[in-house]
Amino acid sequence: MAAARCPSLVLMLLLSCCAAAAADEKLTHLHFYFHEVEAGAPNATIVSVVSLNKSAPAFGDVEVFDNELREGPDPASRLIGRAQGFGVNASLDGSSIFTAIDFVFSGDYGEYTGSTLTTQGQLDPTGGPSERSIVGGTGKLRFARGYMKSRLQSSTNTTSVFVFDMYFTLAH
Ligand SMILES: *[C@@H]1O[C@H](CO)[C@@H](O)[C@H](O)[C@H]1NC(C)=O
Ligand SMILES: *[C@@H]1O[C@H](CO)[C@@H](O)[C@H](O)[C@H]1NC(C)=O
Ligand SMILES: *[C@@H]1O[C@H](CO)[C@@H](O)[C@H](O)[C@H]1NC(C)=O
Ligand SMILES: *[C@@H]1O[C@H](CO)[C@@H](O)[C@H](O)[C@H]1NC(C)=O
Secondary structure (H helix, E strand, O other): OHHHHHHHHHHHHHHHHHHHHHHHOOOEEEEEEEEEEOOOOOOOOEEEEEOOOOOOOOOOOEEEEEEEEEOOOOOOOOEEEEEEEEEEOOOOOOOOEEEEEEEEEOOOOHHHOOEEEEEEEEEOOOOOOEEEEEEEEEHHHOOOEEEEEEEEEEEOOOEEEEEEEEEEEOOO
16 A cells, blocks of 8 residues: 555655746746946946046946836836946947846845846847846845846936846746
C-alpha cells in the first residue's frame, strides 16, 4: 500500500509545484515616469563624468544619473522611487547609448516599496522609442525577467521626462 501511495504523492507534489510556477509566469506591467534635471541646472540629477571632446558628444562619454521616478509626467505627482545608473556612448556611429539602470522603488509604491528592478540595454539618443532588458530584481521583484519600453515624453531646457513601461515575469 505504502509503495502504491508514494508515486501518487510525488505526482501531486509535482503538479502543485508546476501550478505554482505557471501562476508566477504571468506578465506584470508597471507604468511610470522618469524625471531628469540636466547637468549644470540647479539640483541636477545627472552629471557628465567623461566628456572626451568638450565641443561635441563623443564615443566613450559617460554620464551618471539618479533620476526621480514618479507616477505621472507632472513633477508634483507621487514619488515612487529613483532610477540610478549610467549611460555610456558605446556606439561609434552614434546610434545608441548603452545604459545600466537600477529602478529603486523607495518611495510610496505599495507592495514594491523596498524592491528593485535591474535593467540593461541600448537607448535611442534622440529620445525615440527604446527597448531594453530587465535582467533581474530584488525583494518582491526577485527573479524578474522581461523588457522595458521608454521614450521621451517632454522636455524643457533643463528637464526631460521619459515614460516607461516595464513588462516582466517573476518565474523561478
Ligand atoms: C533645489 O532643492 C532644494 C532642496 O530640496 C529646494 O529648496 C530648491 O527649491 C530646489 N531648486 C530648484 C531650482 O528646483
Ligand atoms: C571635437 O569635436 C569637434 C566638433 O564636432 C570636431 O571638429 C573636432 O575634430 C573634435 N576633436 C577631436 C579631437 O575629435
Ligand atoms: C556618440 O559617439 C559618436 C561617435 O563619436 C557621436 O557621433 C555621437 O554624437 C555620440 N552620441 C552621443 C549621444 O553622445
Ligand atoms: C531656460 O528656460 C527658462 C524659461 O523657460 C529661461 O528663463 C532660461 O533662461 C533658459 N535657460 C537657458 C540656459 O536657456
